[in-house]
Amino acid sequence: MRRIAVLPGLMVLAVTAVTGGASAGDATAVAHGPYLGQTPPGMIAQPFAPGIVNTEEWGDAGGFSQDMTKFYVSRWRHSRESEQPESVIFKRVGNEWHKVPMPDEERKLFESPDGKTLHFKAQYKERTPDGWSEMKSLGPAFEQIQIMTLKASAKGTLVLDERGTREGISILRYSRFTDGKWEDPKPLPDEINTGIWNAHPFIAPDESYIMWDGERESGYGESDLYISFRQEDGSWGEAINMGDKVNTAAEEGGPRVTPDGNYLFFNRMVPKAGGDGKRQSDLFWIDARIIEELRPN
Template sequence: MKRIYTSIISLLPILLMINKSYGHDELPVLKGTYLGQKPPGLTAKPFAPGIVNTEEWGDAGGFSPDMNEFYVTRWRHSRETRIPEAVTFKKVGDQWRRIAVPAGTRRPFHSPDGKTLHYRAKYKERTADGWSEMKSLGPAFEAIEIMGLTASAKGTLVLDERGSSAGDGIIRYSKLIDGKWEDPKPLPKEINTGKWNAHPYIAPDESYIMWDGERESGFGSSDLYISFRQKDGSLGEAINLGEKVNTGAEEGGPHITPDGKFLLFNRMVPNTNGKAGSQSDLYWIDAQIIEDLRPKE
């Protein structure tokens, strides 16, 4: 995930095993919220095994602001793996359906109000007739090789950069002032510390920022961290999300479901196809874990 990750449903039958990947015609009936998945509680579990998580590819994903669409991002985890398919699940009535997505389609990040689609250094705005043409955030954004970008309800952007192969990317922020985003500025050392930092997420109310990074004090490889907004408006020290989320493997790409109830993130796991190596699967856990870490008044 370090430089690969950038980010149905009634209960599934017990026959839906974690190692099984469904073909297009084999997709089970999926009804209810969260693609029909049983909420995980405070134990992190794979999200939608066999539907979102597959044997063939690295998998990530996220919901649209209205929770009626789920966008899956997939990539090769080895040279032998075939080109991944583009997948989106759309809720029609009470049932989720997989819809065709043109090859090469980029997964956008939605602003919390759903009125802006962000594509790294570019964006579209919702209009009365649909979506505007693609626009640029500006030269300062174009000059950064952005992997991940998120926005708060106020329009503040938080973004990373690919950095060098050694992993020295910096996480930056940009405030929306009078309808224009200011040039990105590095976040403080509380976040930009350690070997590398990437894939940030800012809470809609800007009360915290999450990201993944590698530090000597971590569990092994990259871990998920959080920094809470202090009373004076500054960001507090980075807090490791702990053993309920982090392991000796790589964790990354944290984000919260639009309803605020669950944390989604990726973890590198051993390949399930019998081949050596590992691949990235999507996990989820109750967002209560964040409240448990939030400093008490």
């Protein structure tokens, strides 16, 4: 059975306005330069910000705000005996990144590409002249699904997953934004919904591709990252395994591309420090040109 240790972190890759906590001026700079001061990766996936984002004690996940001035890090416990980990926000001021605590009351939301909508499972907020609206429902059809991850395209099309059964049965769905509202979610085609544990979809802002993670007999081991490209007739092409530059015999999951389009981020289960045979989830990144390399001619 697939292990889903990455899921709690992936639920909070979200990007919301900081509503509390210390200001950047109250904290010591922890990094300088773009991407938390990290040397950009090439065409082989590398751990992102070891010792800053990736830690030895926790499962770690993270993502940039749409304006690339904040990086949200979610951490979660590996056992009930562990102390409560600290989820944090790195804020960029000028060329410096400052770490501030993530307020306990802050919602972990997924931001639409245009920055006008914040999604949280079956609910959302809209930007208003005075800030953000009250939380609204996407509709009864969404509320009946145990959503883990929901992402939006620039046109407002949503892709979403559901918490799978013990047998790994789970369906990826989509919903188009039409006449001022979202349609009831519909299953994506078999090209995408094949195998087991399909989860954590990401749709390109221009809807030219969808990425997700899942297990198939043709994969490298546990869950791998897959991609399907939009065809000329509007259908979705056959799922393509993203290859050994990304996937390993370990579990990979939660693909997402940075708002500037330059890098693909995802999580991988790696051996936990201490040599006790346990694993934890670390954040990796790779040049987003890997997507174009996989696009069929």
